[in-house]
Amino acid sequence: MKWPAFHHEAMATTFAIVIADHPRDYARQAAAAAFRELDRLESELSRYVESSDIARANRLAAGETISIGEDALHVMLIAADASLATDRAFDAAYASERFPDQPVDAPLFTLDPAAHTLTSHTARLHLDLGAVGKGYALDCMAAQLREWAITTACLQSGGSTALTLAAPAGHTGWPIGIGEDVTHRMLTLTDIALSGSGIAVQGTHLIDPRTGAPSPRATRTWALAPTAALSDALSTAFFIFSEEEIAAFCAAHPEIGGASAVSSTQLNVHGALASYPAIASI
């Protein structure tokens, strides 16, 4: 069966939604509602949108506080948690300007969930949700689809994150690719998110937020997580992590899976990803 797919440009990439087991017209309307949610989130979270909460936060002086919306608060809490869980291998505030005497692990911002406020504690905050915002948007879009009573769908942001909901009737899951060249495999996924991270330009490296030095990794990494916001953030952290750190993280967090392409013929897999039969065959 061919399922209808719908596309939308936002957050500097193309989002896609595939919906199974519903009439095409109804699926289109539900997807449109999800894309409206995506556009709304972009206006709240993009650092390129002048009036967004994130752009406003990035204009704060040290000690200043602003009111922020529910989504900015929510995604920043997720980002803060992911940053702490990964010892800042993921850090949405990485590019901020620090005071010379600021300890490297001092939080550069604080959130007051009751008051919905964000306070800057650094010389110039530079929040960038580029590695968590698209995943967060996918989670919110999936919630929108559930409002429309759609539970069998697969959502993607720019090919870097896939969020699968329940399997289409007659199938065991959604086919999602992982690995490269000879290690490429199709996983069958439901109710889970898979993200990949890499560098598009050979010879360019991501900066390790923990050290400020370029990460030596040049090949792709993947993270499997219960939500797209987490898989998005963690695939980035895994790109920064060493092989040992990815393995240790997945061992400590059984819900999380990790993978890294160490060569064109070798895919290292960890944690929850290792139990997938397609992976086990590598």
Place this chain on the structure above:
Amino acid sequence: MSDLSSTPLSRRDFLSTSAKLGAFIAAAPYVARGADGTGPDQVNVAVIGCGEQGRILINAALKIPGVRFKAVCDIWSVNRNYAENILKKFGHDPKPFEDYRELLATVKDLDAVIIATPDFKHAEHTVAAHKAGKHVYCEKLMSNTVEGARSMVVASRESKKLLQLGHQRRSNPRYQHAKDKIVTGNRLLGRITNITGEWHRAVSADLGFPVGKGLTDAKLAEYGYANMHEFRNWRWFKKYAGGPMSDLGAHQIDVYNWMLGVNPSSCMASGGVDYYKTHEWYDNAIAIFEYPTKEGIVRATYNVLTTTSAGGGYHEYFMGDEGALKISESPKATKLYREARAPEWDEWTTKGVVAAPLSGEGAPPAVKPWEKVGVKKLGGPSKATVDVRETAALSAWDIPVTLDKAIHQPHLENFFDAIRKGTPLNCSGESAFATAVTILKINEAVAAQKTLTFAPGDFIA
């Protein structure tokens, strides 16, 4: 709009996810109670109409200190529940209502009502709120009829309660700077001779509704709607609204009138239902106005297209003999151009009136290493070339003003400041009435297929 508390991503559930990640306890350093301060006097408000625009206004008003939501009203539970849920997340406890009459009769300590219902209900809701002694912030277009708009002004006048209409550009600091420091004050454009403006949108599908959540036929009829399709897509039907000219054009043609300080003397227009099969209103329309300013006639055109995004979105473009101002709610589409014959603008750069080319919002973004989708490198400056066949492009200057708030927030703040301390409204009922008259004339001119004229008295409620 979804209720996040029912999704896997709710904060409560997320925290459990985080707990599994071992991060929740550690997250404490990032969570701190903000400083307590004494805020301004509390203003108690209710929202009537919690659809797409109502939600935008709620989310903007939530960022304004001292605003307390006491009630929300919508005939559709999907909208009502959203509003109630988002407000509860911010510690408000709004009473939900289906019928605005019950709300106005029951909630006694209200100061103001925010109205974001379909246009054909604005007059009914505004007049009732004023009669109940409430100040009103009502979305534009003021009404789908001149009579409706006039009744709102009269109700405001008789009740001595404030009426602000949602032409929010009038409170946008960039637009205010453009009017006060560039166009009117300092006259950097010289004599304005022309205006063009546009809002172009790509084709979009009609709105549907989640299965099982439609209103009953009886309920729709009770509130004046023919069916769910018209209820969800009311902007496209003549009974409820004025179509794209009213939905989109009203914002921008309001800026024409406001920036020039005069209303037009004539209007000709063309439009039609050329594309969509399920709408009544013109999907593409073009209007031409004459404005009789003190310095002479200003000719203005305006396009609203709903079948193409070509042309770059939405802006108003004021053209004078010494300079031109292209202004938009989007800073990226906002630019200033100086004619070669005009005096240099160095003085205005020093005084902060304009920003030199490539120094403002339009400047190339700094390269950041933290991009997930590849790392984009900026190209170096292109090799200087001289092409003698073409006139050199005018340099694009910027307006050195940033909107550091949600787009609708300054206009709501102006309304609440008017309630608290008598600040003049930026878009009172009287001034918005003139805009409503201007806009409603466009659709009339399309139908009449001839130039229609305005008498100065037409703009007075």
